[in-house]
Each structure stands twice: as structure tokens, then as C-alpha cells.
Amino acid sequence: MLCRTVQAASCIVVPWCVQRVEIFLPRITTVSAAMNRESFAAGERLVSPAYVRQGCEARRSHEHLIRLLLEKGKCPEDGWDESTLELFLHELAIMDSNNFLGNCGVGEREGRVASSLVARRHYRFIHGIGRSGDIAAVQPKAAGSSLLNKITNSLVLDIIKLAGVHTVANCFVVPMATGMSLTLCFLTLRHKRPKAKYIIWPRIDQKSCFKSMITAGFEPVVIENVLEGDELRTDLKAVETKVQELGPDNVLCIHSTTSCFAPRVPDRLEELAVICANYDVPHIVNNAYGVQSSKCMHLIQQGARVGRIDAFVQSLDKNFMVPVGGAIIAGFNDAFIQEISKMYPGRASASPSLDILITLLSLGSNGYKKLLKERKEMFSYLSNQLKKLSEAYNERLLHTPHNPISLAVTLKTLDEYHDKAVTQLGSMLFTRQVSGARVVPLGSVQTVSGYTFRGFMSHTNNYPCAYLNAASAIGMKMQDVDLFIKRLDKCLKTVRKVQNKDSDVSGVDNYDQTEDVAIEEMALKLDNVLLDTYKDASS
DSSP states (O other): OOOOOOOTTEEEEEOOSSOOEEEEETTOOOOOSSOOHHHHHHHTTTSOHHHHHHHHHHHHHHHHHHHHHHHHOSOOSSOOOHHHHHHHHHHHHTTBGGGSTTOOOOSSOSOOOSOHHHHHHTTTOOSOBSBTTBTTSOOTTBHHHHHHHHHHHHHHHHHHHHHTOTTOOEEEEESSOHHHHHHHHHHHHHHHOTTOOEEEEEOOOOHHHHHHHHHTTOEEEEEOOEEETTEEEOOHHHHHHHHHHHOGGGEEEEEEESSOOTTBOOOOHHHHHHHHHHHTOOEEEEOTTTTTOHHHHHHHHHHHHHSOOOEEEEEHHHHHOOOSSOEEEEESOHHHHHHHHHHSOSOBOSHHHHHHHHHHHHHHHHHHHHHHHHHHHHHHHHHHHHHHHHHHTTOOBOOOTTOSSEEEEEOHHHHHHOHHHHHHHHHHHHHTTOOSOEEEOTTOEEEETTEEEETTTTTSSOOSSOEEEEEOOTTOOHHHHHHHHHHHHHHHHHHHHHHTHHHHOOSGGGHHHHHHHHHHHHHHHHHHHTHHHHHHHHO
16 A cells, blocks of 8 residues: 555655655544555455455555555556556545545645546646745645655656666656746756856757747857758857857856757767866756657767766657646756756646656556657658658758758759748648648748847758758657658649649640649638748747
């Protein structure tokens, strides 16, 4: 059992290899809602003892899995079935005061919920995680939620090691997406480097990571990427020159990136980490969807080995297929990660922690490793299919071997016709229920928080050609790739037909073809209605 009857002013101590959790329960008698041995014995008066003992043994098999989890603090190799999961969550929930039988709450926050549907949605974990001074702190009135928080962080740490960052020291789940989690890291560094005003940032055209620096009150120093073949890579000389020019004490950190859209590739993390170590400048890594990539995780591990990486931040939804709203902040210095957790103001929602806990226990480490393997296979399959399709239209798949997740296909033949044709293709895909694909026209200009970016979405001022992005992310299936290729092929044919209508259509003899083109033009006009929607979605 998770719980046992305790006397007044007693303490429950749960053995745990990562951290012992001691929860003081003043004058509260906590009794497990599940049947204990005495209850089973009483049941033998009503049902054959042999049957009851069989049921008791079956229950012990569930309890054995729970005990191993609490003792080891690691993700089980094989995923749990739903009955074990729900038993575990139920027993945790009844340790929170809002679920005590006869509880009398007279405070302003007593876990009251008006809707029973809302209570069930959260498995009756109502108190959230942490306390007002620390998101990782234990709540006296919420022993179950506190255990949930500790166990979740322990499992996530185990998975990060499994994914390739073997020397990570600590991590925690925070109920904010990647951008705000980066902001939390920057605000923590502010107290350590009060003179610093600048964050050096190799350019990546993604709004949230840029705004994370602005929101924290710092001035981003944008380092333009250099073109090597088709790839956009980190300009290491420009980064080091800028550190020297500004003065290391005036630089809060270098803010680098792993996962990104091709032809941008992950930053040269090892070299950046060495620069940070040499100049004593902190290094924060945006690893948004990098956990699913062994290459990205290897870069982080190697960067920490040869130089300096203070923290790396990753999204929960992008890496673990859970709802949006959570991130993992991890690092190689336990004390610094604890500082970040203490910087979070107030208590926090337990929903992201609950989602990732359920997901990891359902998958098990073997299930997650299988997903990682399948993602790699889908990347190769998507790459091959895009290469074939692009060649059929006199385009080509850009050569970006350093990007392990995203791919890009040139759109030169469309761009030569008209800039609008490129954006039109993206609109057509979007309205045909192809999500995630991005088209990047030449010369796009966008202002973000007062900063103007030329060539926005292409990560550079003047990329040589327009292109289309597609990514092989965790959870993608072969049928997703096949359907995408089929719809992309159809959209490319439609755009080409409309482009060539003047030369292809002439006179009465071509009436049927003229009618076909007219229909296609009407479809394109409908696409134009949703063009602005597509632009908003892709940015």
C-alpha cells in the first residue's frame, strides 16, 4: 500500500533512490482507500477464501510495480496497464487533504472544485505542485501531489539520460511552454550577473525564443548564420568577437539552439560551450524538440563535457506527445537548477506533471525507445520520398546532414514565376489539412518586439531560394508521410497547371482543359481567403 495508518504528529518516509520525501501530517489519520489485508480477510466470510486470496495476489502484483517505482525512482522498462496506473493515481490523490474523509477546510485555498467533471479530469489532484517559494517544495496539505511531483521529475531525469545526456545532474517539469521556461532561466542568471545587459543569440527565426529574451528584460545580440553548402551554421568567430566587444561581464549568456527548421542546423554546441568556459559566460540551450533526437542530445552531452552548458530547456508536447503547456529545465549543476526552480513565483499547475507521468508509465522506457527508433526510420523514409518528388518537379532536397529532424525542398521553379505562388502552395497544403509543413518565400520581412528581421523564417537575410519544410517528429507514421507526399504532389500539379494555363489553353478544342483550369482557379481563390490564416499559423 502507498499509505498506512499514522498517529498524530507522525511522519511518512518514502524510500527513494533520488530523494527521500518526508511529509509531516499533523493530527491527520491517513488510511488507504484500497482494501488492506484485514479487509481481504473479512471478505473471506462472504466469498470463498481461495477466490479472495487469488484476488489478493493479483492486487499485490500491481502494488509490486508501484513499490519498485517508489524505491528506484526510474521509468519502468515495460509500460504499466491502465488499471495499475489508475490505482497508483487514486492512492496518491487520497493523500491530499481535499480528498480526506471529513476534512474541514477554512482557508482561502482548500482544493474546492465546483465541477465534478473538472475534478475527474485532474484525478482530484487539486492543490497543484510546490509552495509559494519553490515549485519543487513539498506541500504539507498535499502529500500525494508532492509525491507525484518528485516522482515525475525523477522519471524525466531518467529518460533524459536514456536519450543521451548521461551526466545530467537535475531537472524539473515546469508548467510553462519552452519560451517562458527560457525566460525563467534568464531571470535566474540576472541575480548572478547583475551587470549583464546582453544575450548573444545565433539567429533562429522562431518568435518565442526571441521574445523570451525580451520578456526577461535583456537586449538580444543577433548573430547572423553563415551559409556552408545548403546549411546555415553558427558563425563562431562572430560570437567570440561579440563577447570580446561587449565585455564578458556585460553578457548574461549565450543562447544557443539545437532543434530547428532546415536549412538551419543545430548550433555548434561544443565550440560555443568552449567559448563560454573560456570567457566565464553562462550558456543556455534551447533544446525545444531535441530530446527525440540522439544527435541533439549528443551535442548537449559533448558540450557539457568539453565546455560549459548551464541549462537546457525542452518542450513536453514536442518530445513526449502530451498537451501543450509544459517544459523540462535540466542542467549539469544541481544547485543552479534548484535556483531556477526557486525563482518560479508561487505554486504551479500539476497538469503537465500528471500528463508526462501517465505517459512515461504507460510507455515504459522500452516504449519510449521504440518511438525514438521509429522516428529515425520515418526521417529516412520522409527524406527519400521528398527527394523523389522534388526531382519529378525539377527541384531538389536541400543537403542538410547536420539537421536530424527537419528537411527542406527547393521551390525555385515556383519562385521564378511569382513570389505569391510559393505562399499559395503553403495555403493550399494548409486548407487540405496538411499541418506542420512550412513554405518560406524569399524576402519576407517581419518585426518582432521592435526588431526587424529580413528574410524572416529562413534564418538569414538572403537565402538563395524559396523552400518548403517538413519534419519527422516523434509519433509520425508511414501513412502520415504517404498522405503528405500525395497531397503535396497534387498541390504542386495544380499550381503548375494554373501557371501554364496561357500556354496550355487555346481555342475551342481545349474546352475541357479550360474548364479544368477554371475549377482549379476557383479552388485557388478559396485558398486565398485562408492565406492570412496560414501565414499566422506558420509563424
